[in-house]
């Protein structure tokens with residue numbers, strides 16, 4: 001069974017920009033081994049940074065990874081926004097893509113509000129449709 005999960009969280013470190021390359025390096029090293037694909041969106045400005053991450057893969061691998069991520073001290077307030085079975089991947093070619101929303105065009109609260117609105121307004125949204133809605137903010 002292929003599962004897709006979307007969560008939001010808040011960065012904890014004062015200077016998070018330094019942690020991001022390490023998180024992406026680690027994801028791109030580990031995720032292919034677990035058959036995990038996805039995207040990590042980072043929005044806002046230090047110290048108010050929000051993450052939105054989509055993770056997809058075999059259910060038990062997604063479980064394992066999410067448990068690890070939840071325990072990561074570099075962020076807090078992890079909220080699962082979407083957790084469902086899917087027939088196909090949205091991010092098949094990304095071991096973990098990244099989208100950095102420039103702080104000048106979007107603050108953390110706006111991106112979070114946008115995700116919540118998209119979830120409330122759509123019937124059974126997939127992470128892909130949410131990311132598509134977020135794209136204009138990142139542009």
Ligand SMILES: Cc1cc2nc3c(=O)[nH]c(=O)nc-3n(C[C@H](O)[C@H](O)[C@H](O)COP(=O)(O)O)c2cc1C
Nearest residue numbers: 023026027030031051053065068069072074075096
């Ligand atoms: C917002 C966020 C997203 C993360 N995403 C991933 C991920 O997709 N894959 C991954 O292996 N680790 C991810 N991590 C890091 C894990 O929490 C953990 O540090 C890492 O899996 C440990 O890997 P290692 O045992 O190879 O050092 C993420 C951490 C944070 C804070």
